[in-house]
Every structure is written in C-alpha cells, then in structure tokens.
Amino acid sequence: MAGNSFGKLFKLTTFGESHGEAIGGVIDGCPAGIKLDFELIQLEMDRRKPGQSKIVTQRKEPDTVEFYSGIFEGTTTGTPIGFVIKNTNQKSKDYSHIKDVYRPSHADYTYDKKYGVRDYRGGGRSSARETACRVVAGAIAKQFLSTLKINAFTSAVGTISLDKPYQDLDFNNIETNVVRCPDPVIAEKMIARIGEVKKQGDTIGGVITCVIQNVPAGLGEPVFDKLHAELGKAMLSINAVKGFEYGSGFEGSKMLGSAHNDRFNEDGSTQTNRSGGVQGGISNGMDIYFNVAFKPVATTLQKQDTINSTGETVEMQGKGRHDPCVVPRAVPIVEAMAALVIADYTLLRKQETN
Amino acid sequence: MAGNSFGKLFKLTTFGESHGEAIGGVIDGCPAGIKLDFELIQLEMDRRKPGQSKIVTQRKEPDTVEFYSGIFEGTTTGTPIGFVIKNTNQKSKDYSHIKDVYRPSHADYTYDKKYGVRDYRGGGRSSARETACRVVAGAIAKQFLSTLKINAFTSAVGTISLDKPYQDLDFNNIETNVVRCPDPVIAEKMIARIGEVKKQGDTIGGVITCVIQNVPAGLGEPVFDKLHAELGKAMLSINAVKGFEYGSGFEGSKMLGSAHNDRFNEDGSTQTNRSGGVQGGISNGMDIYFNVAFKPVATTLQKQDTINSTGETVEMQGKGRHDPCVVPRAVPIVEAMAALVIADYTLLRKQETN
C-alpha cells in the first residue's frame, strides 16, 4: 500500500533502495518564496553520511543531492520539489552471500512474506539509506521554520547516559564530538564504549533526545492527530527505533498528580514543563522535548546461525562496513523528522486563524 | 484542521464534547457481512465506563450506544456505521467555577490559544469521554478480527509494577480484579495504592501493557506507515499518554546486538522476541507487545494555584468525581486502538496479495 509519504500539507514522498541506481523523493506543499541555502542542506547530509568518523561505518557515499524542480533562481516556487541522490557505492556482489538468507532481526523475512519478491541487495527498501531523503526534506523544512530551534543529541549509548536535564547542557557542544553528545566528558566515554564494541565486531544501542524551542502555542490537531502522537509516529518510523516518550515520559507514570502538574506563570508559561510543551495534543509555547530509543544494529561481524528461504539453518557472518552504533548518524534524522512534523502542523495551523 | 479521523480503510471519525448533548462517530470501511454481537460491544463499554468500581470516578454514565446505519438485520452492510452515545450526566453547572480558569496540565489553555473559543464545560472535546467512541469502534474491529487475541492489562501503578514477563501471566485474571492486573497479588497492592492516593485527594499514573496474538505475518506499510509507528501514534493519541515502547523498548537501547538479535527457528518463528513481532515495520507472525505510559490525572481534589484567562493567579480546587488513576479504565481503550490499527492494516494488506 502507499505508505511512502509523510505529512498532510508539507508532504514528503520517498523512493529508492540501498543498492538501486538512486534514491530520492518529492516534497509537495513546501510554500513558495523560501530562498534556499544549499550549503545548509549539504551540511545536514554530511552529518548523516557514512564515513564521517571512526565510530561509524567506513562506507563512502558522497550523498550529493540533485534538485530537479520546484526551485527557480534559488527560491521555492510552491510546486513539488523533486530530488535524487545517486547511489555511488552499490557493491551488489557484497551481498550475494545473503541472497537466500534471512538475517536475524532484519526485515529480510518480513519483506519476503509481504511482497513475495525480494531485492536481496542489502536492506533494499528497508535500509536506513532511505533516511537520507528525509534529511533533505528536513533541511528544507528547517529553512521554512527559521525562527525555531531544533536540536537533537545523543543522550545515551548503551548504559552510558547523560545525567543532566537538557537545560544544563550547551547545545553548541553537540557537533564538537563525533558521538554528538553535548557533554564532552560523557561524550568521551560514549566514544570509547563504541570503540570497544566495534573491536568485538558487535553493535550497541542508545537514546537520542530532541528539543524544539520557540514553537508557537496552538500547533496540533486533536483528537487523533495530536502533535505528540504525530511526533511519535515520525520517530517510530525511523529504522531501529523501539520507543518514544515526551515530557515526563515513562518516569511521569510513577508520579502523583500533585507533583506532576505544571504550575502556570501569569504569562501562560509554566514553572515546570513535565507536559513537554504539549497539552491535550496542542503546543503550549514551552519547549517540546522527547526521547527516542534505538536498538543495537542487527548486523554484527560475529558468526551467527540463521535460516535461509527454504528454512534450513545456515551460519552467517556480517561482512562489509557497518555501524557499531547507529545513534550518532541518527541525530540529524531525528531533527529532520521533527522539522517535517512541525512544518506540516504549522501549515495546518494557518487555516484556523484569521 | 480535520484531525478527528483515524485509519485509512477501516476509518473512525468521532465527534462530541463531554458536556454536549451527545458524542458519537462514524465507522467507514468496515467490511460487509460481519454478524455483530451487540452484547460484546456493550461489555467493552462497561469496562471503560465510570462508576464501575470503587477505584474509579463515581460519576454515573450508562454509555448506551445507538446505531443508526450500516447494520441491517444484525449484520454489517459495508456502508458507514453511524452511532451516538447520549450524555446523560452533563451537570454543566458543576463547571461554572472554572469558566475562566485554566486548569494546570489540562488542555484549557491550549484549546483557548488554538481556537479562540472555549467550551468551558469540563474538558469539552479534550475530555477522555471521547474515548467511549473509540471503544465502540474497537469492539466492532475486534469482531472483524475474530481470530486475533488482543489483551491489555495494567502492568504498573506508580512504582508498583509487574515483575514477570507477560508469558508467565494468566490473562484470564485480568478481569477478576478492578485494577485489571493479571497478577492477583500485585493487583491487591495496586488497588490499595490507588485507595491511599484517592484518600489524599491526589492521583497517580501507571503503565498498560498490550499483547496481540495470532497476527499474520505481512502487516505493515513501510517506510512511514510502519506497523509499530501507527500503533505508537494510536496509543499516543489516547488522553494522558506520555510514552510508547514495543518489543525490547527502552531497555533494548542498552543492549549489544549479539544479545539483542532474535534467532530464527526453521519455521520462521524466533526463539526470542525482542523485535516485539515487528521487523522493518512489518509483522513477522510473533506476538506483538508494547507498553503505554500514562501520567497521573491532572485534576486532583487538592487546592492549587493557577491562572485565569486574564492572567491573574487564582486558587482552585478540583470538584466533582474524578479518577484517582486512569489506568484501569484505559485498558479497554488501549485494546480498542490496537484493534483499529490491526483492522486497518489487515484491509491494507489485502490489496498486496493475490
């Protein structure tokens, strides 16, 4: 079914497999008149791209975006923005060894069950390569939302996690280290941990926290399209994500109402923000913040038993160049999806106000 | 904007405020030929309704459903099912004292900011009363999905939580106690805890776990409409929900890939199920299970300071009959939303297979 579009008015449709000729997408509904900074777009691509540091996959992909429409003399025209990213690093032969094998905790088995046809070259459509298209669209959404600040960062790698609330962190530090953790000391520990895991040919999970600031009050579409529900769906649609919580989250479920409620200041802001910037599915003008849990990458370089498409047990071993931890590269993806949700709800909001 | 519909092919649209004349909805896309058991529908309504036990609000609402269309001689006809639930317990005067007051951690403030008009009678549209309509639709979806088993239960109230995996629980115990926890011993502790909290005029949060069994492989629509992403949105759209995790969830983010991966059996099932029945956004035939975190109810019976619509600080005290803990009544709502998602994806699935 047609599940490759996201958003109602600011809408992204993506296509492409990890080992096809190209991936790409269409951004439909981007307002006209936005002067685009193409360097900023490429900068976001570079934050996601493989080979950027020693703790991510050493695969090389330039990930250059070709824009084919919707932009005239550097400015959006209001017509759909079509773009393509060529796959320069297919290496299909690398994958012949898994042609008939279902890799554990990958989508090989389920895609085969669903479609009855399998593009066995790497993850095909289920590969996180698709997220490069999300970053392109998110980078444009960010330029549309120029007054907002959207910052995601690595808050945990395995059991190593930030011990401070985000208010005590300096977001300027996020890009100063390869793991994208704003606390330099914790960052070093995270990097070391990923290094160990990599040496063992293993992988490790983690958590990304995202903070959206300067959001106007009034964004959100109850009752089913609540702002945090759409943010949750957006994050859960990212590869390897296992959980989402916003504001007080799972910890909030342990509290008493008298302790959990956010007191109002007379200007309508609140003294605490356990609501995470959203009440009743609508933004209240406070910071929106949430956590996204990522499982460890399923492809390890260790030997493991699995089955092939005829149901026989076979031994396999991950080859090639995989991420020991997906979290550092997922930071820009989380920001991109957040930007797409806020852009869409910003457009939806416009028709309610005169 | 039109955010009051859920689902693509099996689609629910709801309307109604807690203190209007009625709430109701339209179920569009329910297949023809389903012989409905109306007692089962009412049974689900009774699991959600107020006044059902000493640990929930003592407000009385019969919550009887009137069906107006889409059913002929007890069988669905394929045309939209329109239904209405009359509000028999409006008591609008109860609410005059909060006419101009923004209750802390409620939607009063955000609805006012968004719409500029406020139905101050109770929660209006933001009230959990709306969820009664979801339970009606979910009860019909369950009958369409008669081969599936969908069981939700209370797994935590505040810090009191189940210490066993769901496989070691007897789901037949869920309805044997008012808190809907399948472990009788833990259930007693939860009930006692809610009783204390209620005595203090306070409220408490909790967690609901949901397990969906006998799901066929192949449900899910990558890349944005992944099955778990839609389940997450469905749960996050329920009042008071702060978090969602499936399979290994947030705990999984602390693990190594070598420990996290689910080994295949030769029949395609897996020895462990950290994937939570979903790989790459598509069901794999194993149990789907997830946790949903609920914050404590914002309305306490204790005095608290807040502001009114002109920004003055005022003291308020919750009146009337509120839930000390929303979790027991939310169990059927979680099941209903799960049923709506699976029903919708079951229909979506049909067009991919010949």
Add this chain to the structure above:
Amino acid sequence: MAGNSFGKLFKLTTFGESHGEAIGGVIDGCPAGIKLDFELIQLEMDRRKPGQSKIVTQRKEPDTVEFYSGIFEGTTTGTPIGFVIKNTNQKSKDYSHIKDVYRPSHADYTYDKKYGVRDYRGGGRSSARETACRVVAGAIAKQFLSTLKINAFTSAVGTISLDKPYQDLDFNNIETNVVRCPDPVIAEKMIARIGEVKKQGDTIGGVITCVIQNVPAGLGEPVFDKLHAELGKAMLSINAVKGFEYGSGFEGSKMLGSAHNDRFNEDGSTQTNRSGGVQGGISNGMDIYFNVAFKPVATTLQKQDTINSTGETVEMQGKGRHDPCVVPRAVPIVEAMAALVIADYTLLRKQETN
C-alpha cells in the same frame, strides 16, 4: 472502502440509509468562531425536502437537524460538528415487493455485487436521501463563505432550456417558482412539462447551472486537485448526475483558439470568461460557472420487466411517491457541494500565503 468523506481540511463524512433510523454526518475542520444562523440552515433543508411542491414527490419528511457537538452558545468551536436527521417516514413495508428485485438503472444490482449484503429497503445507502446531510454541511460552509454568492438554478428540463447567458438572468427569480428557473416564462413551460410527465407515470431529466461569484484569485491545487476537477468530482458524486462542464464546456471544444481566448483587462479581469473563472486549475477572480446534467429518475410508475436476485425475469411497477424530475430539489444540493469545495480550497489556500 472508506468513501464517505469529502474534503481535505473542511471535511464532511456522512452516514445513513433512506430507511434506517437516521442519517447524519460529521463536519470536521470547520473553523472556530462562526456564529451560525440555524434558520438559514433549515431554509436550505426545506429547499431540498420532499413534499415542498406539486412537481416533486409528495412524501413528507420534516428533515429537522439535531446538532450534537462543535457548537457552543451558537458559535462553532473548531471541534467536529456532529449532526443527525431522524428518518420519520421509513414505511419499510412499502419495499417488501422489491426485496429480491433489481430495479433497472438503480444501484440494487451493483450494491449486491459489491457487498454481498443488501439493505433492500428503498435505495438504502444509494438513495438521494443521503444528500440531505450534504445540504446541512453546505449551509454551514456558505456561512463560513459569507462574502461569496453561490447560485444554482434549473437551466433545462428535458428539451426545454434557458436561451440566455446567466448574466442576463435575475437570480432573485430562482425561488419565485417551484422549478427554480430564474426565467419566469421558461419556468412555466418546465413546470407544465413535468406535470405532463408525472401524469404519464414517467420521469424526465434536466440540467442545473451553478454560478459562484466573488471568488478570490488563487484557489486551486494543481496538478491533480485542480479547482474545476474537484468541483467536477463533487457534482458527479450527486445521485443521477451524468455530466459536468465548466466555462465554455463542450461547446468550447468546437471553437478556434483565436476566438476562445479571454482577453485581459488591465486590472487582470478578462473581457470574456470562457475559462469559467479558472485557469490552470486555479481561480482567477472571475465568476466560476458550470453545468450539471441529471438523468431522468429511474423509478417510474409504469410497468417494466426486470430480474430478481436469482436471475428470473419479473414484472415490476414503481410504487409510492417518487419525483417526476429530480432537478428542482437538486438545486440546493449542487449549491451545497459547490460551497463544500470552495470552503475546503479556501482553507487549503491559507497555508500558501503569509
């Protein structure tokens, strides 16, 4: 499938069969703050309702609308407007004689083929009774669009048609005669013709013209959701409609470009308006006008041969009280659907302008 909703942002979902307990709908996305005139709504209902004159069916239905939500103290709140119209005139027994019969040129056969279940009481869902819900929503859309003028009228009954362009007609005359033709002389001929047809137990078709004035430039969403394409779909979704043309329409296809083009005045208006107020799918500020062709009502009171559900030939004769010509009662329906389209596109437009 869920085909009972119309519109993207100003969205109507309807339910109900002609002989069920009630019909109704949900208007989702109507902006907040519109003070509603309920008499105007009932006035539109009365223009559509049966029994209003000697040339329409003598069936009696008060068609009173009960609003259940989305309106507080007479003003829209931005939440979904749920409404119900009780069926006071079911007379199900009237229909037992057609229980197993497929009436020629009705939807009995196709509904049975599609759903395998048939509500044989009259048209069931396929009855034009459903359009009463469209008139309710259209009447609210008109109040949202208070600066526009939407006038539909009967321009042909059988071969009797208006011979003047709409600019030469006085729309104040539309409601002065029962056939709703703004030319009193032609109106008399039409009424006489319908009278003859009725006496023969026969039915006759006709054409409705609709003119929308004061539409701002810029409404329309290329390339697939062109304004005139959505208007066409809206009109073709009305029972018994066989054709739609706008601006120069089918006549325009016979012309040369040099004669067809509309010259601009210096203010951007055009000297002629063969474009019908739409260029490239976007309104240009000129009048939007179009024609809608209605077939003759399929139910005649004459004997005809047909088949039953087992494929045997049977003789049948329409009973009860049917319209000899549907056109006079369809005038408010055409206006309602036009209002719904313009309301939706007006909301869509808002997010494109800053």
Add this chain to the structure above:
Amino acid sequence: MAGNSFGKLFKLTTFGESHGEAIGGVIDGCPAGIKLDFELIQLEMDRRKPGQSKIVTQRKEPDTVEFYSGIFEGTTTGTPIGFVIKNTNQKSKDYSHIKDVYRPSHADYTYDKKYGVRDYRGGGRSSARETACRVVAGAIAKQFLSTLKINAFTSAVGTISLDKPYQDLDFNNIETNVVRCPDPVIAEKMIARIGEVKKQGDTIGGVITCVIQNVPAGLGEPVFDKLHAELGKAMLSINAVKGFEYGSGFEGSKMLGSAHNDRFNEDGSTQTNRSGGVQGGISNGMDIYFNVAFKPVATTLQKQDTINSTGETVEMQGKGRHDPCVVPRAVPIVEAMAALVIADYTLLRKQETN
C-alpha cells in the same frame, strides 16, 4: 498545498516543470510481482511525445524514462517506483519575451497570484509536459490491469465528429492515422481541418471518447468516491479539459425515464447501456465509456493583445512550436488516467471481498 498526488492505494505523485532539468514521479502502491514490458511503456510515451507527426508540435523530446527503484530484475517489488524524464529541449531563451507577460487563457496570471513567484519559462508546472509522467504510470497500471481493454480515441475535432456509436467502430484503426480516430474517412477530414487551422496559426479543440472493457462488477466507493466521479476528476485534471460526461451524458438529461432505463438480461448484463457501465457509483460489468472535451490550445501564432505583470497592455505573438490541436496527443493521457483510476479502485475493491 500537496495537490500533486493522485490515487489512494495505487498512487502517483509527479514533479517537474517544462523547462526545469527533469520531470518525474513516484508510483507508490503498485503491487509486487508484475513483470514489466518496458517497450510497452516507451510505446505509450511515443504516442504522447511531440514531433510524432505533421499535425502536432514539431518540438523534439525523446522522452526516455529512467527508473530508479521499485523494480528488481524486471519485476515490481512492491516498493515505490521512482522515475525521471530528463528535459532535453529546454530552450529557456525562447521564453524571455514572455517573462513579464500574462498569456491569455494560460495559467501565468493565476500561478503568479497564487504563489507570488513565477517560473516564466514556458508553462512551468502548468505545462502539459507534466502529463508525460502520467503516461509512465498509466502504462504500468495497464500492465497490472492486463485483462482490461482501455481504448481512447479522437471523436471530434472542432465540428467534425464521429457519427457512429463506439460499438460500430474498429479500435484497430485508432493508431492507423495520426489523429487517432478509428473511422478512416472522418480521420482524413479531421487531419485536413487541423492542417488548415495550423496554416492560419490558429488552434482548435476537440473531444476524446474512452471505452473501458472487461471491468469486473463491484468497483467504486460510494458515496463521494463514486467510480465515475473519480474518473471525472481524473479527466478534468488533464490540461485543457472543459467537460466530462459518461454513459448517456448530457443527452440523457433530455430523455424520459421510461426510455432511459437499461433493461436487465437474466445474466445481469443490460440490453442497453445508458448507465455507461456504472450504477450508483459502482461498476456493473458493462463497458464504461465517457467523453472528454478539450478547449483549443491557448497559444496561437497570431498577434494578440494582453497585459504584463504591471498591468500594461502589450502585444504578443506565440513563438516556437505549438500544437494546433492537442487532442491526438491527449489520447494516451486519457487512457493513462483511466488506467490509474481503475487500478486504484481495483486495489480498493480487494479489501471488501473475502
């Protein structure tokens, strides 16, 4: 707003301007396992492409399609099919003379009003060049619908029209002449007429008839998404279309019910087919047929007065190579849109049957 997608389950999204680097699209929801014949796809492209005969524009565009995804080893995989058609014939300088000019009966004025930004190079997004993407998707939809026969043909050029019902025509003659009229004698007259018009630097309109055969009963989604309503929208979304009628169409509005009704045969087929294969918005298994009216192309080579963006009157003259009559090249576009509608409704249908 996001108006560049068509279809619900078999969904096409297009992008691209006539003078940008490329046009293209994404086909999302095409079922897996369809072995594609790429020559057939190119054949459809060649039927639409410019320069194919002396009666169409002499502009040259190879219109070669590059597929980037969704196809593996020649077979669809169920993932989105992304494709691109490079614009090899931009000639932007050709258009400098109209940079500030609003061409009469073009979309220049309305796009400028709507978006406030104008890509003045030719029609930009409003150019019929976009329809090349529809033909790609339609060609794939046709292969999915291999049991259906979809034949469109030119039934009128100006006042020269076919005088026979489609049943008396040999569709094998359609491609035997450049105007695509199945009656060789009328075809000659049409070709001669277009030749005259071209010599005068003028343009002329026409009508295309489309016949869809072997459609199963049961396609269509009442009440708003009736099959003929969606077909109407699809056709009205094609550039230059002014009208749509199906079955008896506008002529049917002049008839009596007793003469218009289609008698059933005992097998459920009908003796006549004024219903045009659709009753109550659902296919009945008979041929679906409809007419589509095209206005004369707005760009003539004659001098005409118009205005520029500052509202001054200027004289302009169409340059370059334009179609004297768009109808011959629009025949495959009509077929493509018909195929997209039937493909989408075929998928929608699947979830209603067990």
